[in-house]
Amino acid sequence: MKFNLKIWRQEGPTLPGRFADYTVDNIIPEMSFLEMLDALNEDLIKKGEEPVAFDSDCREGICGTCGLVIDGLAHGPKLACTTCEVRMRVFEDGCTITVEPFRAKAFPVIKDLVVDRTAFDRIIAKGGYVSENTGSAPDGNAIPVSKDIAEAAMDSAACIGCGACVAACPNASASLFVSAKISQFALLPQGHAERKSRATNMVGQMDDEGFGHCSNHAECEAACPKGISIENIARMRREYLKAI
Amino acid sequence: MSSEKLHANIPPGPIADKWSGFKANCKLVSPANKRKHTVIVVGTGLAGGAAAASLGELGYNVLNFCIQDSPRRAHSVAAQGGINAAKNYQNDGDSIHRLFYDTVKGGDFRAREANVHRLAELSVNIIDQCVAQGVPFAREYGGTLANRSFGGAQVSRTFYARGQTGQQLLLGAYGQLMRQVDAGRVKLFARREMLDLVLVDGVARGIICRNLVTGEIESYAADAVIVATGGYSTVFFLSTNAVNCNATAAWRCYKRGAYFANPCFTQIHPTCLPQMGETQSKLTLMSESLRNDGRVWVPKTKGDKRAPNEIPEAERDYFLERRYPAFGNLVPRDIASRAAKAICDEGRGVGSTGYSVYLDFADAIKRLGQPVIKERYGNLFAMYEEISADDPYHTPMRIYPAPHYTMGGLWVDYNLMSTIPGLHVLGEANFSDHGANRLGASALMQGLADGYFVIPYTIGDYLANQKPAKVGTDHEAFRSAVAGVKEQTNRLLAVKGEKTVRDYHWELGRILWDNVGMGRNAKGLTQSISDIQALREDFWKNVKVGGSGEDFNKSLEFAGRVADFFELGELMARDALVRNESCGGHFREEFQTPEGEALRDDENFCHVAAWEYQGEGKEPMRHQEALTFEHVHLAQRSYK
Numbered sequence: 017m018k019f020n021l022k023i024w025r026q027e028g029p030t031l032p033g034r035f036a037d038y039t040v041d042n043i044i045p046e047m048s049f050l051e052m053l054d055a056l057n058e059d060l061i062k063k064g065e066e067p068v069a070f071d072s073d074c075r076e077g078i079c080g081t082c083g084l085v086i087d088g089l090a091h092g093p094k095l096a097c098t099t100c101e102v103r104m105r106v107f108e109d110g111c112t113i114t115v116e117p118f119r120a121k122a123f124p125v126i127k128d129l130v131v132d133r134t135a136f137d138r139i140i141a142k143g144g145y146v147s148e149n150t151g152s153a154p155d156g157n158a159i160p161v162s163k164d165i166a167e168a169a170m171d172s173a174a175c176i177g178c179g180a181c182v183a184a185c186p187n188a189s190a191s192l193f194v195s196a197k198i199s200q201f202a203l204l205p206q207g208h209a210e211r212k213s214r215a216t217n218m219v220g221q222m223d224d225e226g227f228g229h230c231s232n233h234a235e236c237e238a239a240c241p242k243g244i245s246i247e248n249i250a251r252m253r254r255e256y257l258k259a260i
Numbered sequence: 261m262s263s264e265k266l267h268a269n270i271p272p273g274p275i276a277d278k279w280s281g282f283k284a285n286c287k288l289v290s291p292a293n294k295r296k297h298t299v300i301v302v303g304t305g306l307a308g309g310a311a312a313a314s315l316g317e318l319g320y321n322v323l324n325f326c327i328q329d330s331p332r333r334a335h336s337v338a339a340q341g342g343i344n345a346a347k348n349y350q351n352d353g354d355s356i357h358r359l360f361y362d363t364v365k366g367g368d369f370r371a372r373e374a375n376v377h378r379l380a381e382l383s384v385n386i387i388d389q390c391v392a393q394g395v396p397f398a399r400e401y402g403g404t405l406a407n408r409s410f411g412g413a414q415v416s417r418t419f420y421a422r423g424q425t426g427q428q429l430l431l432g433a434y435g436q437l438m439r440q441v442d443a444g445r446v447k448l449f450a451r452r453e454m455l456d457l458v459l460v461d462g463v464a465r466g467i468i469c470r471n472l473v474t475g476e477i478e479s480y481a482a483d484a485v486i487v488a489t490g491g492y493s494t495v496f497f498l499s500t501n502a503v504n505c506n507a508t509a510a511w512r513c514y515k516r517g518a519y520f521a522n523p524c525f526t527q528i529h530p531t532c533l534p535q536m537g538e539t540q541s542k543l544t545l546m547s548e549s550l551r552n553d554g555r556v557w558v559p560k561t562k563g564d565k566r567a568p569n570e571i572p573e574a575e576r577d578y579f580l581e582r583r584y585p586a587f588g589n590l591v592p593r594d595i596a597s598r599a600a601k602a603i604c605d606e607g608r609g610v611g612s613t614g615y616s617v618y619l620d621f622a623d624a625i626k627r628l629g630q631p632v633i634k635e636r637y638g639n640l641f642a643m644y645e646e647i648s649a650d651d652p653y654h655t656p657m658r659i660y661p662a663p664h665y666t667m668g669g670l671w672v673d674y675n676l677m678s679t680i681p682g683l684h685v686l687g688e689a690n691f692s693d694h695g696a697n698r699l700g701a702s703a704l705m706q707g708l709a710d711g712y713f714v715i716p717y718t719i720g721d722y723l724a725n726q727k728p729a730k731v732g733t734d735h736e737a738f739r740s741a742v743a744g745v746k747e748q749t750n751r752l753l754a755v756k757g758e759k760t761v762r763d764y765h766w767e768l769g770r771i772l773w774d775n776v777g778m779g780r781n782a783k784g785l786t787q788s789i790s791d792i793q794a795l796r797e798d799f800w801k802n803v804k805v806g807g808s809g810e811d812f813n814k815s816l817e818f819a820g821r822v823a824d825f826f827e828l829g830e831l832m833a834r835d836a837l838v839r840n841e842s843c844g845g846h847f848r849e850e851f852q853t854p855e856g857e858a859l860r861d862d863e864n865f866c867h868v869a870a871w872e873y874q875g876e877g878k879e880p881m882r883h884q885e886a887l888t889f890e891h892v893h894l895a896q897r898s899y900k
């Protein structure tokens with residue numbers, strides 16, 4: 017297979033970016049999108065040109081490191097998967113593919129397709145945990161959790177922190193990400209002692225980081241590779257209202 | 261030869277009392293003094309993240325480093341199946357002793373008994389800790405914790421969170437870590453790669469890092485250094501590990517004098533997606549839990565090209581069930597992997613390359629119904645279908661073994677301290693608990709045991725015994741280490757040859773997979789040592805890195821890692837060549853029973869081999885730590 021690529025190139029956070037055109041050939045349908053970019057970079061290095069910078073790590077959809085906007089969609093055209101899980105067979109041979117970074121004010125570009133998502137870490141630092149020092153825990157079965165609740169908490173906890181929800185949102189809101197963590201601990205009994213401070217502090221930090229507000233577009237849910245539901249955002253609002 | 265430095269420092273007393281005895285007698289750092297001690301933790305996976313969080317809670321001044329953009333992305337995140345604990349919630353006969361026994365036996369009697377017993381003891385605390393943190397483990401309808409059985413065990417002691425157990429445990433540790441960051445006790449340095457260890461008067465005093473965004477070479481000083489940077493399976497290029505996993509931090513410690521133990525003990529995981537082509541960047545693991553309900557088979561006749569569903573029951577060979585009736589499809593990983601390789605070498609493998617076997621769920625679906633199978637493995641089935649375009653509900657999966665975990669690593673004593681005073685090594689980066697083969701669901705257990713429950717005690721004991729003169733990064737040792745790191749960077753960029761870093765890594769991986777993989781022999785190992793040396797020499801003459809050192813440069817990052825992999829790969833081959841026996845994941849074709857099982861030589865090889873670096877171009881020196889088995893009787897493993 018052969019593809020024309022329009023890739024966002026940007027040397028640094030404060031420098032202007034632009035689209036550059038490339039062509040890749042001899043791509044096989046089983047290759048992942050990132051393996052296609054690897055092949056492009058191998059060519060560029062051999063030609064003495066600067067390879068395209070992009071982030072990736074596990075390449076099986078669990079670490080949340082990779083994230084590209086492909087033809088205008090965060091993580092590309094396939095639903096419920098990360099960029100590294102997109103296979104080239106989903107594209108038509110010979111087509112042109114546009115590749116951009118996850119764009120948001122709170123995710124400044126580091127280089128080309130690599131963005132800085134440390135804002136997510138700072139939000140988690142404000143309450144994305146149960147304050148539980150090592151060594152003081154009761155027996156695991158001393159805290160019963162019904163199966164339904166455990167499953168619902170797991171649905172929320174499945175978030176990989178990739179930031180696709182932010183990239184897909186017209187407001188660049190981090191509401192899906194923040195609400196998934198707030199929900200996990202609002203559902204589980206272990207999280208109840210801190211549920212009020214968690215909701216206010218995490219939402220406060222999200223605002224401080226420059227993420228937008230949620231206006232119910234639901235683009236985040238559509239882009240989420242882990243199928244996190246916007247029900248979490250509704251729950252986050254209830255938690256927040258109860259807390260203030 | 262045995263060595264003076266290889267003191268395991270195992271506490272006295274009966275095995276079940278050693279750890280409690282240590283805790284009762286270890287020295288403590290007073291609360292007021294803890295904040296005066298700076299501890300560097302490199303790595304934010306289960307071991308590193310748990311260590312940094314726990315040491316922060318205790319009040320130490322912690323500096324925590326990771327190569328990822330966030331600590332939450334450390335490769336522990338990818339572990340799927342579960343975590344073992346001797347809770348005996350199932351009333352099926354489990355106990356601390358049985359977990360200890362299974363782990364020593366599973367490791368084919370090449371692990372230290374005292375360490376393994378401590379691990380089994382701590383396993384129960386880990387589950388309690390993680391539940392209290394809000395890790396959403398699977399539950400029964402009554403609200404209690406659910407368990408499943410896992411390869412190599414006859415009890416159900418594995419706790420899990422769907423197929424994302426590693427992710428959930430890591431996010432638990434990450435949450436605790438970020439809580440300490442917020443409290444100001446842990447300072448986080450993401451996108452930093454450790455490129456050297458700094459020793460002052462023979463004691464670990466700091467590290468040198470490359471800032472992966474700006475390219476700046478940075479120095480950090482501390483009273484102790486903890487390395488928890490994971491394993492080295494990516495030495496094979498194609499492995500189940502993340503593409504950035506590497507051995508560089510551990511290797512630089514080796515070159516500074518830390519002994520490297522059992523480098524040839526690598527684990528090839530049986531249930532991975534088969535390789536598809538040369539453009540592939542990694543292999544995908546399917547959780548071993550699939551073997552609970554899936555049956556492994558190949559056609560009975562060679563070259564049978566019929567579709568799997570057209571092959572009648574009588575013409576199928578369920579070779580694991582046939583060879584190992586007691587454990588069947590649940591035999592340990594090394595045995596399952598080797599059996600699959602042997603069948604494919606025989607010409608009975610399936611798929612276009614002939615190098616894969618079927619993992620079939622038809623019986624389980626018939627017995628339990630599709631919804632139950634979907635609930636248990638839905639995400640794994642979806643992942644398989646996404647990659648292979650086959651639907652495993654209707655067509656058997658095709659699987660083949662792939663490099664997955666490394667039992668070898670930096671040598672540590674009972675206190676998890678290396679042969680360099682002050683340098684501690686946790687998790688997969690050390691060699692300690694799994695012997696020659698790790699059982700499923702034991703890696704998460706070891707990482708968290710080391711990080712949450714062992715190092716907080718042992719590092720206190722170390723620091724309380726130190727009266728350190730404060731060393732700053734302006735010390736000569738730091739300046740010369742920085743100069744060395746810069747020189748290597750400049751050297752890599754200056755070659756400006758023809759072949760890319762990936763080209764070399766791929767070739768190295770092929771040499772290792774063919775000769776230091778699932779089947780090894782003296783001829784192949786000897787050849788691989790000279791092949792690796794020749795390839796390494798060519799690398800330094802003909803590699804093309806590109807870009808600059810003052811920038812975000814993935815190619816430069818990989819170049820440094822591959823440069824280290826040449827040296828590590830050679831040491832793996834050397835270690836495998838000297839170990840004239842088969843044990844666990846190390847299978848020397850010359851040493852096998854008539855049935856093709858691994859044949860240990862306890863008389864000559866019941867020891868840990870720990871290698872000491874002797875300088876560039878010189879052969880490393882092999883030391884031995886003798887292993888004694890007082891509680892688990894040395895016997896040939898049998899899973900029949």
